[in-house]
Amino acid sequence: MQIQIQNVVPVPLKDKFSKRASDVWNKQVSFSKGEWIKIVAPSGTGKTTLMSILYKQRHDYEGAVKWENIDLKNITGDDLASLRQHKVSVIFQDLRLFENLTARENIELNRVLQKPFYEAGKIDDMTEALGITHVLNQRAGVCSYGEQQRIAILRALVQPFEWLIMDEPFSHLDIANTNKAAALIAEECKKRNAGFVLTDLDEDNLFPYTKTYRL
Amino acid sequence: MLNQLLKKIIRTGVGPGRFIMAATGLTIAMLLILSAVQIQINYNELLYGKNNQDSIANFLVVNKVIDGNKRENVLSKEDLDKLKKQPFIEKVGLLTASRFKVSAQSPSDNFPFYTDLFFESVPDEFIDVTSTDWKWEAGSTTIPLIIPNQFLDLYNFGFAPSQNLAQLTQSMVMTLPIVLNVTFQGQPIRFTGKVVGFSDRISSVLVPQNFLKMANKQFGSQQGEMKPSRIVIRTNDPGNPELVKYLKDNEMVTDADKTRFSQYRKIVNTVVSASWVTGAVMLLFALLVFSLFIQLTIASTKNEINLLITIGTSPGQLQRFLMKQFLPANIVITFVCLAIVAVLQFLLQAFFQKQNMYVDRIVSPYTLAAAIIILVVLWIVNYTTIKKYIRQTEK
Numbered sequence: 001m002q003i004q005i006q007n008v009v010p011v012p013l014k015d016k017f018s019k020r021a022s023d024v025w026n027k028q029v030s031f032s033k034g035e036w037i038k039i040v041a042p043s044g045t046g047k048t049t050l051m052s053i054l055y056k057q058r059h060d061y062e063g064a065v066k067w068e069n070i071d072l073k074n075i076t077g078d079d080l081a082s083l084r085q086h087k088v089s090v091i092f093q094d095l096r097l098f099e100n101l102t103a104r105e106n107i108e109l110n111r112v113l114q115k116p117f118y119e120a121g122k123i124d125d126m127t128e129a130l131g132i133t134h135v136l137n138q139r140a141g142v143c144s145y146g147e148q149q150r151i152a153i154l155r156a157l158v159q160p161f162e163w164l165i166m167d168e169p170f171s172h173l174d175i176a177n178t179n180k181a182a183a184l185i186a187e188e189c190k191k192r193n194a195g196f197v198l199t200d201l202d203e204d205n206l207f208p209y210t211k212t213y214r215l
Numbered sequence: 216m217l218n219q220l221l222k223k224i225i226r227t228g229v230g231p232g233r234f235i236m237a238a239t240g241l242t243i244a245m246l247l248i249l250s251a252v253q254i255q256i257n258y259n260e261l262l263y264g265k266n267n268q269d270s271i272a273n274f275l276v277v278n279k280v281i282d283g284n285k286r287e288n289v290l291s292k293e294d295l296d297k298l299k300k301q302p303f304i305e306k307v308g309l310l311t312a313s314r315f316k317v318s319a320q321s322p323s324d325n326f327p328f329y330t331d332l333f334f335e336s337v338p339d340e341f342i343d344v345t346s347t348d349w350k351w352e353a354g355s356t357t358i359p360l361i362i363p364n365q366f367l368d369l370y371n372f373g374f375a376p377s378q379n380l381a382q383l384t385q386s387m388v389m390t391l392p393i394v395l396n397v398t399f400q401g402q403p404i405r406f407t408g409k410v411v412g413f414s415d416r417i418s419s420v421l422v423p424q425n426f427l428k429m430a431n432k433q434f435g436s437q438q439g440e441m442k443p444s445r446i447v448i449r450t451n452d453p454g455n456p457e458l459v460k461y462l463k464d465n466e467m468v469t470d471a472d473k474t475r476f477s478q479y480r481k482i483v484n485t486v487v488s489a490s491w492v493t494g495a496v497m498l499l500f501a502l503l504v505f506s507l508f509i510q511l512t513i514a515s516t517k518n519e520i521n522l523l524i525t526i527g528t529s530p531g532q533l534q535r536f537l538m539k540q541f542l543p544a545n546i547v548i549t550f551v552c553l554a555i556v557a558v559l560q561f562l563l564q565a566f567f568q569k570q571n572m573y574v575d576r577i578v579s580p581y582t583l584a585a586a587i588i589i590l591v592v593l594w595i596v597n598y599t600t601i602k603k604y605i606r607q608t609e610k
Contacts (some may be wrong), residue, residue, distance in 0.1 A: 078529045079532075081528060081531075081532070085529075098522065105223070108220065110216045113217065113528060114527070
């Protein structure tokens with residue numbers, strides 16, 4: 001599925017964004033199926049805004065975002081849910097776990113929301129890989145940020161997807177954990193022939209990116 | 216599994232206390248309205264049901280109010296036509312009176328009595344006596360008579376004891392030949408009367424219609440069309456307040472006993488109607504409370520629902536889940552209320568049976584239908600409320 005970003009400019013601070021030179025804002029950008037995209041976005045360039053627009057969390061923009069040629073603004077209700085269940089997965093910068101559910105339950109929710117991509121046991125394999133097995137039965141609300149972020153990453157990886165949207169996914173992890181997480185993400189994306197869009201503050205060598213943009 | 220997780224996420228919003236309150240309100244309202252339906256059915260059954268029909272009660276003898284200033288108080292043709300048109304009147308029978316002098320006396324000295332008498336006649340269908348002897352052939356001097364039971368009572372408990380005479384049974388009276396003397400042009404013309412039956416309905420000495428017609432023509436002092444002073448009406452409901460009002464408005468009266476109940480009926484009607492209104496109002500109220508409850512649950516877990524939608528829960532999934540939370544309670548409440556009404560009906564039937572009144576032992580199908588309709592309404596209210604507020608949260 002192709003993603004097209006056509007002359008998108010967020011309405012708040014419209015002036016600021018149209019004056020700045022950007023690879024993405026107010027430009028025609030296209031991500032093809034399976035591409036691994038990096039968007040380098042220093043603070044204040046609208047990184048989270050872009051991610052929110054892409055995932056249809058925000059609607060206050062001009063221009064169009066198209067998923068497989070359909071304007072995102074026209075995808076609603078059950079269709080939008082289907083998109084999020086089967087085609088697009090997300091890791092939020094602010095994590096957004098259900099605080100009253102345990103780590104396992106948070107991940108499990110995404111697994112059973114649609115016809116499961118993996119069986120239940122797979123969660124344990126993945127938590128082992130990232131070293132958070134010990135918090136599986138702990139309420140997400142009392143886990144540390146690092147643990148929560150890894151839970152959020154796993155939550156995004158247990159469902160089917162063609163695109164993975166990631167907004168600063170390693171901000172709370174040390175280098176060792178970052179590498180483990182990146183390896184797991186790469187593995188899961190290869191398995192599905194999926195592409196991803198990853199935004200972060202600086203450049204990095206975590207993945208063999210297909211394209212890099214500066215926001 | 217998904218439902219368990221959703222339950223854990225959304226449950227935290229509203230405590231069980233509020234749910235119990237909403238459920239209680241709905242139970243009370245539904246009980247009221249189902250009872251109202253069942254009461255209405257019972258009421259109709261008591262009034263009109265076949266088992267409660269009383270053949271006496273449906274016939275009333277009606278006459279014009281006696282106005283002392285008029286010589287005759289009769290019902291004109293207009294009066295009759297107007298009366299026949301009324302919806303509570305099924306049939307009208309005219310009571311024709313004799314227009315000649317006639318007397319009755321006993322043939323032997325064992326039961327000495329003599330009295331001046333009168334006759335009336337009415338179409339056979341209005342008489343509550345069936346007898347093969349109730350016919351008169353032209354030329355016969357034997358005339359069958361039907362007298363009121365009240366006359367026999369008057370004789371047995373009034374006349375006989377005071378005159379030291381023996382009391383008579385119905386069958387004894389029917390064997391007695393009665394000498395009837397019609398005075399015509401100064402001369403007595405003799406007939407023999409035979410009592411063939413006793414009426415509880417018409418307080419008169421009845422003779423067959425064809426006889427009276429002949430006799431009036433032959434012996435009658437006044438000729439021409441006689442206006443009836445009394446009529447018998449057949450009605451399906453003598454206690455009907457409208458009937459009573461009509462009679463009153465048109466200066467007609469009838470046996471007070473049978474219409475007295477119209478007063479009570481008015482009151483009962485009001486009470487039964489009131490129970491309807493109360494039930495309906497309470498149900499509306501309960502529906503409102505329940506939908507507010509749903510709204511509250513959704514609103515208090517707004518953030519959780521938002522997040523659920525964000526990670527991909529479809530509105531359909533959420534709606535189905537919420538319906539599963541609310542609808543079963545509604546169904547249970549409906550069945551519980553039906554069960555309670557059924558038990559009450561069972562007890563009511565036993566109670567009425569002792570009073571010789573009959574109502575159904577099981578709840579009427581109308582009550583069942585009402586319960587199903589209410590359930591459908593609840594379903595619709597649940598569905599639309601959930602849909603509306605999920606949609607709002609989506610924004």
